[in-house]
Amino acid sequence: MPEQQAAEHQSNPAEEVGAFLRERREQIAQRWADAALLRTVFTVSRDEAVEAARTVVEALAAVAASGRVADSEADGFAVVREQLARTAQSRARAGAGIAQISAEMDALRPPVTDLLLDELSDAPAEHLRECTTALTVLMGTLRLVMLETTMNAGQDLINRQRLELLEIATPVIKLWEGIVAVPLIGTLDSARSQVVMEILLDAVVEQHARFAILDITGVPTVDSLVAQHLMKTVAAARLMGAECIVSGIRPAIAQTIVHLGIDLSSVLTRASLADALAYALQEQGDHIVPNPASAVEPR
Amino acid sequence: MTHSTGSVSACLPIHSDLDLVRVRQHVRQMTAHLGFGLVEQTKLVTAASELARNALVHGGGGQMECAPVTTGGIRGLRLVFSDQGPGIADLEQALSDGYTSGEGLGMGLGGARRLVHEFSIDSRRGVGTTVAVTSWISGPPRPREAH
Ligand SMILES: Nc1ncnc2c1ncn2[C@@H]1O[C@H](COP(=O)(O)OP(=O)(O)OP(=O)(O)O)[C@@H](O)[C@H]1O
Ligand SMILES: [Mg+2]
Numbered sequence: 001m002p003e004q005q006a007a008e009h010q011s012n013p014a015e016e017v018g019a020f021l022r023e024r025r026e027q028i029a030q031r032w033a034d035a036a037l038l039r040t041v042f043t044v045s046r047d048e049a050v051e052a053a054r055t056v057v058e059a060l061a062a063v064a065a066s067g068r069v070a071d072s073e074a075d076g077f078a079v080v081r082e083q084l085a086r087t088a089q090s091r092a093r094a095g096a097g098i099a100q101i102s103a104e105m106d107a108l109r110p111p112v113t114d115l116l117l118d119e120l121s122d123a124p125a126e127h128l129r130e131c132t133t134a135l136t137v138l139m140g141t142l143r144l145v146m147l148e149t150t151m152n153a154g155q156d157l158i159n160r161q162r163l164e165l166l167e168i169a170t171p172v173i174k175l176w177e178g179i180v181a182v183p184l185i186g187t188l189d190s191a192r193s194q195v196v197m198e199i200l201l202d203a204v205v206e207q208h209a210r211f212a213i214l215d216i217t218g219v220p221t222v223d224s225l226v227a228q229h230l231m232k233t234v235a236a237a238r239l240m241g242a243e244c245i246v247s248g249i250r251p252a253i254a255q256t257i258v259h260l261g262i263d264l265s266s267v268l269t270r271a272s273l274a275d276a277l278a279y280a281l282q283e284q285g286d287h288i289v290p291n292p293a294s295a296v297e298p299r
Numbered sequence: 300m301t302h303s304t305g306s307v308s309a310c311l312p313i314h315s316d317l318d319l320v321r322v323r324q325h326v327r328q329m330t331a332h333l334g335f336g337l338v339e340q341t342k343l344v345t346a347a348s349e350l351a352r353n354a355l356v357h358g359g360g361g362q363m364e365c366a367p368v369t370t371g372g373i374r375g376l377r378l379v380f381s382d383q384g385p386g387i388a389d390l391e392q393a394l395s396d397g398y399t400s401g402e403g404l405g406m407g408l409g410g411a412r413r414l415v416h417e418f419s420i421d422s423r424r425g426v427g428t429t430v431a432v433t434s435w436i437s438g439p440p441r442p443r444e445a446h
Contacts, residue, residue, distance in 0.1 A: 187320050187323075189316050189319070189320075190316070191316070220323070220327070220344075221323055221341070221344055221345055221348050222345070223345050223348040223349050223352070223407070224349060224403060224404045224406040224407045224410060225348075225352060225403065225407075227404065227406075228403065228404050251338075252337045252338045252340070252341040253341060255338050255341075255342075256338070256341045256342050256345045256414065259342060259410070259413045259414050260345060260349075260406055260410035260411075260413065260414060261396050261406050261409060261410050261413065262404065262406055262410070
């Protein structure tokens with residue numbers, strides 16, 4: 001390619017793509033507003049879709065101008081991350097999976113490529129190829145940024161649900177005057193056991209409980225950390241004036257605790273929640289009289 | 300000779316509390332699948348929980364390799380926990396009950412050793428720690444008696 005001809009065009013294809021995007025921002029935004037991705041998100045107002053598209057085109061132009069078309073961490077993308085995240089969330093809520101969102105992102109590329117080809121119709125073939133490659137890479141990076149935000153949104157949702165679960169899964173049941181029970185279900189990690197301890201101590205205070213039963217039937221694994229949490233909870237309850245009983249230690253878990261070498265002798269344990277309740281009632285001096293009709297043999 | 304049956308071996312990352320849950324679930328599923336009894340399942344899962352947590356807390360994260368093994372027709376499960384953490388300066392001390400450099404009970408390492416049939420540990424200061432454990436479906440295989 002003769003040198004003078006090359007000099008007519010900007011030397012850096014990425015920069016040229018940046019300039020092109022800025023110039024054609026309006027046209028691109030109009031076309032994107034009708035693409036599936038934005039149409040399905042901005043169902044009410046097309047103007048909003050155009051506006052959203054404009055900011056994305058601007059961000060792309062900034063990234064291209066900086067020459068970092070392949071860098072998903074480029075500053076230009078920072079501006080649109082939040083907007084992309086909202087778009088992705090909205091698509092995900094509508095039931096679109098990652099693959100579909102990815103395909104919809106991909107569909108944004110052809111309209112821009114067409115415009116670029118138009119614009120460069122009399123540029124040398126080599127230059128045209130470099131520019132379209134830069135644009136393709138840039139759009140690929142945008143798609144990556146979008147997918148990243150989609151997955152982060154998914155992770156946020158999971159984390160939030162996990163936090164919610166921490167609280168929902170720890171109900172306090174008042175079994176009797178002065179006796180509360182907390183049936184534990186699931187993993188008792190450090191965060192969870194902190195919540196359990198707080199909820200239990202609150203209940204002890206509020207209900208003036210003398211006995212608190214921690215039922216671990218639903219806890220799959222009792223290792224040294226879980227055992228330590230249980231002991232701490234028991235000790236804290238004791239300081240509040242309540243006796244804590246741990247119930248629901250299954251035989252396999254009991255054997256495992258023994259092999260592990262953990263000494264739970266400082267903890268009052270009972271095989272089942274019913275046994276724990278019976279113990280607490282007896283200690284309180286409440287007597288449950290069996291129904292005479294069922295206790296007495298019919299004559 | 301003990302050899303890996305290969306087909307369903309797996310490698311799980313240990314970088315978060317959530318990974319610990321996955322490790323336990325994986326070991327539970329594998330032991331159940333291989334036909335371990337409930338007590339042996341619970342023991343191995345608990346040992347895995349201790350060793351994975353040590354890799355996470357003391358080793359700064361690592362991984363668990365899990366592979367079914369057989370020897371003399373007896374099936375078992377072998378778990379290898381490795382990290383690139385600070386290593387353990389005094390193994391005997393670390394294995395003794397009640398020793399902790401943090402705020403734990405100090406029962407994890409020694410307890411894990413008691414919960415499994417085979418236990419080996421290799422730790423180098425500044426390089427990392429690798430703990431390998433194996434449990435067999437019905438007790439450790441006995442060496443064939445010489446006639
Ligand atoms: N993977 C490891 N890397 C470095 N140090 C370790 C590792 N595993 C164990 N240790 C050291 O050995 C000590 C004893 O471990 P052990 O698991 O018995 O107790 P712990 O983790 O402190 O408490 P817990 O009873 O809650 O497990 C630890 O405190 C730590 O100093
Ligand atoms: Mg430990």
